[in-house]
Amino acid sequence: MRLVLFQRDAGLPNKLLPFITTLLFVVISVVPLHIPGFAVVRPAFVLMAVYHWTIYRPDLLPPVAVFAAGLLLDLLIGTPYIGTSALSLLLTRSVLMSQRRFFANRLFPVLWMGFLVTTAAVTTFEWALVSFLHGAALGLRPFIFEAVLTVSSFPVGSYLLAQIQRAFLMRV
C-alpha cells in the first residue's frame, strides 16, 4: 500500500516536466549568446517545446501552461505588445490538437515538416499581428530569418525533449 502511494507521488514532479522544460526554453531564448548574428534573432525554442508536448503529452501541457509560458516570454522580451506570444502559442496548441492523430507515431522527417508548416504559420501570424498593432508593416527579413533558424534547430530541441520524455515520462 505504502509502495503504491509512493509511486503515485513520484509521478507528480515528473508530470511537471513538460511545463518546466517549456519555461526553461523561454529563459534560454533570452540568454545572450555571443555568436555573431545569432544574438539579434534567435530560434523560437518555446515553439519547439509547445509543438513537442502538444503532440506527445497534451495532458501534461494544458492551455493554461502554454498561456503562462507565452506571457513570461512576452514579459522577458520586453515587447510593448504583451500577449502576442501567449496568443500565438495558444492558437498553435489548439490547431495542433486537432491534427494530433496525423502526427502520432510518424517518422522524424514528417514531424520536422509539420514543424516547418507550424513555424511558417506562427511567424506569419505574429508578423501580421505586430504590424497591425504597430500601424505599419514591419520588415519581413528578421521574421524570415528567425523562422529559418527555428526550423533548422528543431532536431536539437526535439532530441532533447524526446530524451527527457523517454527518461522520465514513460510510466506517467
Added chain:
Amino acid sequence: MRERSGTVDRLAGPVKAAAQRVVVPFLVVLSAMFIVLGKADILLFDRARMVAADAVSPLLQAVARPLETVANGVGKVEGLFALYSENERLREENARLLQWQEVARHLQTENAELHRLVKFTPESMSSYVSAQVIANSGGAFARNVLVNAGSRDHVSRGQAAVSGEGLVGRVSEVGERASRILLLTDLNSRIPVMLEESHERAVMAGDNSDQPRLLYLPAVAAPKPGERIVTGGAGGIFPPGLPVGVVASIDNGIIRVEPYAELSRLEYVRIVDFGLEGVLPQSAIPLPKATRAAKTIDPDAAR
C-alpha cells in the same frame, strides 16, 4: 471513502469537461485583452515586465556567466588563427593613432587656453555604473537588453547606455536589480541627433533593422555616406556630442545610420547619469496618452 470519491468523480467529470471547453477561448480572449491594454500603454504592464525581469535575473545571470566563458574560449581560438593579420592591422592602426595623438595633444592645450580666455564653465559632472548584459531579447519585434543593475545601483529611467564604441540606447524600465535598455534599433527608439560636421539636427528612429533611419533632417542638409552622427542634445536627455554612428546609405531619401556600437553582441554597457532632467519620472506621467507623447515623437503631432 471509496464510494464518496466515486461520486465526486462522476460529478467532476462533466464539470471538468465543460471547463476544458471554455478554457481555451477564455485564455485567447484574455491574451487579446492584454494586447489591447498593453497597446494603451498602461503602467501596470511596465511594472509587470520589471517584476518578471527582477525575478528571473539571478537565473539569467547564473546562465550567462558560463556561456560567456565558452564564448570567450571560442573567441581565443579564433584569435589564434587570425594572429598574423590582426598584428599587421594593429601595427597600421597604431601608426595612424600616434598621428592622432599628436593632434589631440595639440588640441587639448589649445582648448585649455581658449577655455581660460572665455572663462568657460565645464559641463555638469557625470557618473556611471557598469552593468553586464543578462538577457538579449532578439525577438523579431523588439530590440532591447536586460542588464544586471537597477534602482539599487542608482540607475534611473532615461539614462544613456554606452559601450566602448558609442551610444547603445537608453534605460527604458528600471527594476530593483535589473533594468531594460531600449536599443537604438528598436521600433520605439527615437534619439535626437545631429550631423557632426554641418550640425544639422534630426531624429534617429529605429525600425528593428540593424540600421536606424534619420527622420526630419532639413532638406538643405546633404549628408554623405560615412559622415559621423552624434547626439544632438535636444530634449535634455543626452548631452550633445556622444558618438552614435555613421551615415551608411542614402536610398530614395531614406538615410540609414550604422551604429558604432555592435548591438548584437553586447556584453557590458555603461549606464551614464549626466545629471540631465529631460526625462519625466514614471510617477509624474498621469495619463497613458502623455506617456506616449513623452516617449516618442509622433510624426503626426510634429506636423
